[in-house]
Amino acid sequence: MSGLEDLYREIIIDHYRSPRNRGQLETPPAHRAEGFNPLCGDEVVIFIDVDDDGLVTDIKIDGQGCSISQSSASMMSAAVKGKSVDDAKALTSTFKSMMSVHSAEIGGDGSEADADAQAIDTELPLGDLEALRGVVKFPVRIKCATLSWNTLSQAFDELASSPDTE
Amino acid sequence: MSSLDVALIRQDFPILDQRQDGKKLVFLDSAASSQRPRQVLSAMDELYEHSYANVHRGVYQLAERATNGYEGARKKVADFIGAGSTNEVVFTKNATEAINLVAHSWGRPNLGPGDAIVLSMLEHHANIVPWQMLAVELGFEIRWIPVTDDGQLDLADLNTLLDGAKLLAVTSMSNVTGSITPVDLLVAAANNAGAKVLIDACQSVPHMATDVTAMGADFVAFSGHKMLGPSGIGVLWGREELLDSMPPFLGGGGMIINVTTEGFTADGLPGKFEAGTPPIAEAVGLGAAIDYLQTIGMDEIRRHEVELTAYALRTLDEELGSAVRVFGPSEPAARGGVLSFELADVHAHDVSQILDSEAVCIRPGHHCAKPLMKHFGVAATARASVYIYNDTDDIDALVAALKKARDFFAI
Numbered sequence: 001m002s003g004l005e006d007l008y009r010e011i012i013i014d015h016y017r018s019p020r021n022r023g024q025l026e027t028p029p030a031h032r033a034e035g036f037n038p039l040c041g042d043e044v045v046i047f048i049d050v051d052d053d054g055l056v057t058d059i060k061i062d063g064q065g066c067s068i069s070q071s072s073a074s075m076m077s078a079a080v081k082g083k084s085v086d087d088a089k090a091l092t093s094t095f096k097s098m099m100s101v102h103s104a105e106i107g108g109d110g111s112e113a114d115a116d117a118q119a120i121d122t123e124l125p126l127g128d129l130e131a132l133r134g135v136v137k138f139p140v141r142i143k144c145a146t147l148s149w150n151t152l153s154q155a156f157d158e159l160a161s162s163p164d165t166e
Numbered sequence: 167m168s169s170l171d172v173a174l175i176r177q178d179f180p181i182l183d184q185r186q187d188g189k190k191l192v193f194l195d196s197a198a199s200s201q202r203p204r205q206v207l208s209a210m211d212e213l214y215e216h217s218y219a220n221v222h223r224g225v226y227q228l229a230e231r232a233t234n235g236y237e238g239a240r241k242k243v244a245d246f247i248g249a250g251s252t253n254e255v256v257f258t259k260n261a262t263e264a265i266n267l268v269a270h271s272w273g274r275p276n277l278g279p280g281d282a283i284v285l286s287m288l289e290h291h292a293n294i295v296p297w298q299m300l301a302v303e304l305g306f307e308i309r310w311i312p313v314t315d316d317g318q319l320d321l322a323d324l325n326t327l328l329d330g331a332k333l334l335a336v337t338s339m340s341n342v343t344g345s346i347t348p349v350d351l352l353v354a355a356a357n358n359a360g361a362k363v364l365i366d367a368c369q370s371v372p373h374m375a376t377d378v379t380a381m382g383a384d385f386v387a388f389s390g391h392k393m394l395g396p397s398g399i400g401v402l403w404g405r406e407e408l409l410d411s412m413p414p415f416l417g418g419g420g421m422i423i424n425v426t427t428e429g430f431t432a433d434g435l436p437g438k439f440e441a442g443t444p445p446i447a448e449a450v451g452l453g454a455a456i457d458y459l460q461t462i463g464m465d466e467i468r469r470h471e472v473e474l475t476a477y478a479l480r481t482l483d484e485e486l487g488s489a490v491r492v493f494g495p496s497e498p499a500a501r502g503g504v505l506s507f508e509l510a511d512v513h514a515h516d517v518s519q520i521l522d523s524e525a526v527c528i529r530p531g532h533h534c535a536k537p538l539m540k541h542f543g544v545a546a547t548a549r550a551s552v553y554i555y556n557d558t559d560d561i562d563a564l565v566a567a568l569k570k571a572r573d574f575f576a577i
């Protein structure tokens with residue numbers, strides 16, 4: 001099964017089996033955002049608390065999906081918890097460029113190729129998230145890996161535009 | 167053992183004669199789209215190489231041959247499904263367009279506030295969304311026939327659901343569970359209630375003999391690409407007097423008798439519903455697919471698939487036991503050759519990925535039937551489906567690959 005080991009790294013399976021920050025938060029004060037992968041029906045729901053200083057004080061993940069979408073969501077939650085919204089956004093951009101630079105090279109889905117050149121300058125250490133690098137060899141699975149990140153971006157956008165959450 | 171000589175049949179399918187990473191390709195996704203035999207490909211090539219021109223109206227011989235090819239295909243379809251007349255056979259792009267045609271040309275003039283139509287929880291989105299779109303616009307009610315735990319229609323309240331309804335639109339075979347629905351009973355109940363009936367026969371027409379006249383429905387829709395034909399062509403069969411009474415769907419060339427600055431006069435059947443240049447080579451390919459299916463025999467095909475489904479259900483149970491949960495009826499004769507399943511707690515996407523590395527092609531996802539997925543409490547299933555070119559070797563390859571997937575994720 002050559003190639004599969006690149007996709008299903010041990011750490012991915014670990015996050016899939018024991019997802020971090022699984023559950024829900026009370027809304028409000030938390031904000032809830034949901035994302036769908038219309039191709040496979042996977043669904044991720046993010047509950048996020050951002051304090052007055054723009055810090056992600058808590059995050060919970062709900063929903064269902066494959067090993068790639070679930071482990072990516074789990075790692076994402078661990079990576080952004082306690083970070084500032086700005087750092088979380090920078091991380092999102094770094095992660096997506098890891099996914100999309102390659103997807104552009106292999107002619108993958110252009111809709112994910114929105115990482116701007118800036119992202120390269122602000123590259124943050126991805127840590128465990130590096131394990132998802134192998135996904136780019138399996139273009140149809142890139143959407144699985146980016147689902148929770150797109151939902152996180154959506155949550156930040158919604159927070160920024162909704163006056164009821166200072 | 168089998169009702170069909172699968173080895174011989176496979177020789178007609180060049181695409182199946184390939185290896186993926188050195189492994190024999192095992193194609194188990196015909197419910198999504200089948201493969202096509204050389205006979206279909208060469209019928210289309212032959213048209214393009216020797217007899218192609220736009221159909222109708224051309225006076226030269228090339229155009230006459232193309233028209234004969236196109237209309238000859240219509241005759242083949244009519245005979246294949248037991249239609250009373252070629253006027254009842256409308257070529258569309260696919261089954262989805264056929265259902266949309268009914269929604270627009272029959273639904274729009276006949277449905278409004280206070281009206282109701284009945285769908286089932288087994289339906290493909292193609293037989294849900296066109297009605298929901300129309301309901302938003304016209305304000306009629308959509309009622310749902312529920313489904314039992316083993317994926318069959320729950321008909322306990324059928325007469326109540328049909329009471330006052332104007333249409334029953336229901337599948338003859340689920341593309342998720344393979345469940346065969348009791349069309350005779352459904353049609354009788356709908357007739358009783360004065361409701362018209364549309365049958366989504368996408369999954370049954372390719373796999374078992376169809377007689378639309380005996381069926382007694384008002385409309386039957388199916389797609390060419392699931393029955394060895396090319397993509398880009400579908401069929402709407404409708405009762406002639408009903409089609410006759412309906413306004414056109416799309417407007418344009420080919421569907422008129424006369425056009426003036428004041429307006430237009432629509433053509434008769436079936437041209438009225440075929441605006442624009444139709445799928446000419448695709449119709450010819452579909453005709454060749456029907457010839458091929460009839461040479462094998464629809465009853466033989468059905469028998470082969472029941473045997474193969476029984477073998478698959480038995481082998482899955484023996485080799486994987488409770489690690490596999492198969493959705494749908496447990497009795498092979500109550501279903502088509504479509505097996506949706508869950509493998510332990512491995513997500514369908516991951517199952518398909520591992521199977522692909524073994525050159526086994528199955529489909530993960532919601533199979534365009536999200537209401538049914540919700541009923542089963544799953545986001546996705548893995549689906550394997552068989553056709554005339556599959557045999558027990560393919561099932562054995564499926565089961566072996568599933569064991570690998572189970573073991574891979576058991577680490």
Ligand SMILES: Cc1ncc(COP(=O)(O)O)c(C=O)c1O
Pocket residue numbers: 197198260261262263290292293337339340341366368369389400534
């Ligand atoms: C039961 C059923 N209905 C409708 C369709 C839609 O067919 P098409 O995509 O060819 O229009 C399908 C195919 O996926 C199907 O299985």
